[in-house]
Amino acid sequence: MRILSLAGRRLAASIPTLFLILIGVFLLLQLAPGDTVDALMAQMGGGDAATAKELRQFYGLDLSVPAQLANYLWRLVRLDLGFSSIYGKPVATVILERLPPTILLMTASLSFAFFFGLLFGVIAARGVNRWPDTLISTLGLVFYATPSFWFGLMAIVVFSVYLQWLPPGGFEDIGTIRTGIWHVFDIAAHLLLPTLTLGLIFLAIYLRIMRASMLEVLNLDFVRTARAKGLDETRVITRHVLRNALLPMVTLIGLQAGTMLGGSVVVESVFSLPGLGRLAYESVVQRDLNTLLGIVFVSALLVISVNFVVDLLYARLDPRIAAEG
């Protein structure tokens, strides 16, 4: 499996990147005013200096910065992300609880943005400079310029407050307990608006890239060859243009994975979704630096995994990649 070994090598190459991020953010957080113990003491309603000292010793915070870093990395190797004093649980547990809504949200938004971006991009490129193109391109520009949190709020006003079609927030209805398929529907109803909100800007980006890339590929020589063979326009597009035009889109998924995860911070806050993004926001507000560092680690891991999948996908689409490895 050449493709797999190629992607595997890329994956291995991202380990130094991961360490670079962790060390960088760890050192950055040393500059933050206040540490975990301060946060803890504030939670407890204050305490004397002796207690603080004891706690610092307990958490290893009295050591030198390099020693703390070494400690942290060593714990990380054993998949121990530390303890969240705010939630009173290990950070790994807190994050794992919050992971499913975020992954669900990201997958849904990405699928939505990718599918419709592809569709609209193709339609726009087919009718370039005619009204479908103008309409789609204009909508794309407007979607791109719309702040996601604002779109979310307005969607709540329209669909939850006035029309009362969809719930204004949360991951599932806590009042009634549903099972099976109804539970799935319930979660879907809760995720519909967040998905649209998060996906909108990416839809705009994808459709623009797809349109540009279609136009570019349509000008390539092999498209002329295809036409000279006597293929009709539909088959020229489906058999020759589409796959070539998809390549930049696929690359973009990998590049934008981080941006999308970042966007979920805002969207989850708007819709009160108990996900990773909202956790990031809460830990900043509550100065829960251990959790924040854990989130940095997990979100970097997520982005790296998305890129791994994207590499595999790309190599499947483009035989030239596998040949290079």
Added chain:
Amino acid sequence: MDAVKRYFRSPAAIIGLVLLLLVIAMAISAGFLYPRDPLALAGRPLVWPFSNPRFLLGTDNSGRDIAAQIFYGARISLLIGGVATVIAILIGILVGAFAGYYGGWVDNVLMRITEAFQTLPNFVLLLVLVAVFGSTLTTVTIAVGVVSWPAPARLTRAEFLSLRNREFVQAGRTLGMKDIQLILGEILPNALPPVIVYASVVMAVSILLESALAFLKLSDPNVASWGNLIGLGRDVLRVQWYVSAIPGVAILVTVLAVSLVGQGLNDALNPRLKSR
């Protein structure tokens, strides 16, 4: 100038420029039209727009004039967007130029760092930076610039990579030019147009990033910014939705204007037939 002529041939680019000039005019005239502090109490809270001629766009939860905040907010958005963009583009060009020109281990190290920045979700990094350095106007602006440089760096690097082996650069080398002369005199002028066009994307994203931060109440609370106002309006969203709606439109229009100008610049600076 052909480029100027080409720019004004596109209606979209003209609309974009007009909108952008409008926002700039708002920013300039804010102090003149609303000499009072936009964050000071002005009247009854939650006055609906167009119901009181004194407050054309109504008042927010605590009775501050929304119109005044919109005008002053234009200043903040343009300032943060502009300065952060300059920071991001400068870092990007510096990193990209060195990586692309020298290649080898320099490229390896610089690209690893760039990759690290791109692997970490930019908004999460922004949160970390704000958590560490606080949320004053200066720190937020710098933080937005610092999280935005990887894309321009990659773009500059790609341009440098393709240009450094062009024959005119090789010719410069055979003439005996120094590296710095080749970078600044031969390659950079040819690499710059796409980077300048990309600056409009960075500016649009910067404005959106800052407003999102402000919406989460993590930006500077002591200035009138559009994001702050949307965050404030969230508390009264169910009835007085206009408090959030109006500044959102302002952000949308500004970002749209910047994008349209960027697209117009792209067509003007990189002319290419749209279809063969």
Added chain:
Amino acid sequence: MSQPVLSLDGLTVRLPKGADRPHALSDVSLSIASNEILCVVGESGSGKSMMANAIMRLLPNEVRIEQGRMLFNGRDLCAASAAEMRDVRGAGIAMIFQEPMTALNPLRSIGDQIGEMFSIHTKLSKAEIAARVLALLEDVRIPDPKAAAKAYPHELSGGQRQRAMIAMALALDPKLLIADEPTTALDVTTQAQILKLIRDLQRRKQTAVLFITHDFGVVAELADRVVVMQHGVIVEQGVTDRVLNDPQHAYTKQLIAAVPPLKAPPPRIISGKNILTIDNVSKTYRTGGFLGRGARVTDAVKNVSLHLPRGATLGIVGESGSGKSTLARCIVRLIDPDAGAILLDGKDWAKLTREQVRRETRHIQMVFQDPFASLNPRRKTAELVAQGPIVHGADRAVAIAEARKLFELVGLDPSAGDRFPHEFSGGQRQRIGLARALALKPDVLVADEPVSALDVSVQAQVLKLLADLRQQLGLSIIFITHDLRVAAQICDLVAVMKDGAVVEQGSTAVVFGNPQHPYTQALLSAIPGGDFTRKRDALIV
């Protein structure tokens, strides 16, 4: 003559507003009979490719057929509907293109793309299609047809790709094959093979071939009849022999005269002293290796030793991948050689540090291949030419004044210095590139394919300029080229390179008149229209 397969009658094709002329083709009339090869010759911008696209009705969006008829099989293609046209394309008229790399879809296998011809136009089963594809690939004599069918375009060589294109075009036994410069992007030996293949298949299948080319050598080799085009108008047409030996129109005469003779001009007296000695120079590339695994080692230049006598011109000829360009770049130190010595006036150029090279670089200058890529588009030409002296400390105003004088020397108007490179034609740009190299008053000039990107008539002018300057300034020149005819014209000495090594060297007249190495012999016999050129050369002498 038998019934024509295709006849064009007063075909006029209109270009969009803002183009350099109103019509791509005006009032073009010609006809092709079955079992006939018709060559359309013209330089760039003559409208010959536009004609091919017009026949296929594959013109760019803003370009349209304004007048005329195109009768194919008794039907006017100008009036055919889109669906009717699709039936004609591929099945009735097939086409092959100049660049076989870009003309094939990079993401689909060769067999798949050839098989598509059958799946569009026939109702054959998958197994039948696969068998036909294999037979076609055998027909075009591709090595290992089974593997080639499964291969992707990037896995084949240029010649193999063009064979695959031909297999695809001939899949349905079309009545007419349009070939748009199909050998221009190929090496000379590959070109000879492809030309032979096209002729063999054409004779066997009795196909009519419309062959578009800029090279009269190819015409002499291949054509039954010739059509000469200039600026979208047919200036002359007739049977090949007649046109070649008795051209009527001035433009045809000019084109034929510009075909370089194969014979070297009478030898010049060459000094016994060497100005440049290349001694055992090697350059090796390692690619794709990660921690030593899977590394590919390419010997780009292998132990090359050459001498350049003062005032002489040494030609280095070879096909793509022979290492001739790498060697040229080693000589000017754009690339650092791994081993060997390059002695210029007694100093070992290969051992100098980068900084020393930078300071000494005015002794040895380079002229590049691509007239469009070799000039910085953002500088005025006077500045471009003056750049070298300025870098080496000359006063700016003086250097610019000197540059203007150089413009005159290379046959340009001195006022040309105030314009930007894009305002010049290819030939003029190459003159500017030459002036830039000469501005530093070099002892040795390394010219890397300086005329390859130019039209044949412009080529002749630039070569003449180079020969004049050599005489006037006492230049010693290393001249890299893939075109033996060009080398024969200007070089006193030639070295033939293959796979990084020099296989034969000596005085031009000896090497070309009595080649010893089989590769040199193959190269010489592969020159298109060799017989015609030799006959003509004999007449001239």
